[in-house]
């Protein structure tokens with residue numbers, strides 16, 4: 001995986017990224033049903049930080065937000081004084097798979113609008129980092145509609161089949177339990193929003 005080329009491509013989108021409100025709305029959908037007061041929340045491929053900032057409403061102890069693109073993270077941190085005055089979010093530039101945390105250390109993993117750049121390999125890492133009973137929330141593009149533009153095409157992973165319905169979206173979360181998927185549509189864009197729980201001895205334990 002050419003991280004430098006990928007980071008450069010996303011760097012070029014950073015300045016105007018927040019003008020598109022769709023991603024912010026997806027991030028809110030991911031966070032909305034999660035239980036309050038988690039310890040560690042991870043935002044995987046945070047971009048300009050929509051999901052990391054949305055997670056603050058859960059009143060977490062801390063959030064770690066990771067992204068390959070320095071310019072995307074710069075856009076995220078530029079909002080920190082206003083949106084995260086207590087400094088709960090740690091921003092890190094680098095690959096988000098694997099996430100740079102200990103095994104079973106996270107209460108929540110968020111991955112908003114990014115799975116189509118990470119691939120199915122991410123799920124094994126999310127099972128690694130989540131504590132038993134920890135919660136996963138991710139969005140995934142619809143296979144019916146997803147057509148990456150030319151420069152992004154090269155970075156779409158081959159190890160994942162993009163779902164065409166909610167059942168297929170839920171089936172992506174292999175190894176998780178209590179999996180649910182909902183269709184989220186705004187304007188002409190549709191994604192699936194999936195929530196799941198890391199297993200506890202094969203059964204879900206709710207926090």
Ligand SMILES: C[S@@+](CC[C@H](N)C(=O)[O-])C[C@H]1O[C@@H](n2cnc3c(N)ncnc32)[C@H](O)[C@@H]1O
Pocket residue numbers: 006007010023024027044045046047048049050051066067068069072094095096097111112113114117118
């Ligand atoms: C469409 S943006 C989504 C950003 C953000 N999560 C959101 O909801 O708006 C995709 C992000 O994935 C990041 N990305 C792609 N591949 C990555 C990787 N392997 N590790 C970390 N970040 C990655 C890009 O830099 C970009 O910021």
